Amino acid sequence: MPTLISFGAIYTNTPQQNAGVFIGETNITGWDAHAKSNSGHGAVFGAGNALIAGLNFNFDGLELIDGVIMDQDVKPSWSVQL
Structure with a gap:
């Protein structure tokens, strides 16, 4: 049915x-997300944490590639709109 x-x-x-x-009747398949993330320190969780004179270095760029x-994965999709 339309x-x-x-x-x-x-x-957004x-x-x-x-x-x-996505608005309406859709069938979206085959999504991939690839990302690279670098953290010099990471994350601090909890209450009452103290970081004293924290020095963080992140050397990223020394790689050739x-x-x-x-x-190379294939994600076939079959859908019918009525």
Whole structure:
């Protein structure tokens, strides 16, 4: 059955990697998200933590090839719109 959806505007505040705004009857498959993240210190969890004179260094750039992703997977999709 056809669906009619009408919007004046659609606003997204912070679009992220591997995210989407889908309106209506859709079938979205085969999504992949690849990202590299570097932290010099990481994260501090808990209450009452003290970090005294913390020096953090992150040397990233000494590699010849950085972040090579070989994503050869196949994701077939079958969908029917009625």
